[in-house]
Amino acid sequence: MVRRIALLLSATLVLATGCGVSEDEVVQLKEGESLSDTPYCGSIGCADPLRFCAELFLEFGRSPPLCVVDNICDRLECAKAGRRCAVFDGFPGQVKCIEGNGQ
Incomplete structure (x- = not known):
């Protein structure tokens, strides 16, 4: 029974973290x-x-956690027009596009 619960939890974790990146966030x-x-x-x-x-939200999915500098968005652009790069705190943090004017 414990083994089945562990397997179920592992599968749930893979499904929860395995989601792709939204094209709006790339x-x-x-x-x-x-x-x-x-x-x-x-x-x-x-x-x-x-x-x-931080993880970068790239077209093919999230990058492995990388050691980036605060101004990482200066080196990046959003794949979709009308969006802007943003850095979110956490461990690892997230670097992705959000609604904005692209400046």
């Missing part, structure tokens, strides 16, 4: 930008105190 790199210099987060966050751990 961020993409601006022309000439790269994330190749962006380290992954460790289990306790980022080694560099000037960076924080």
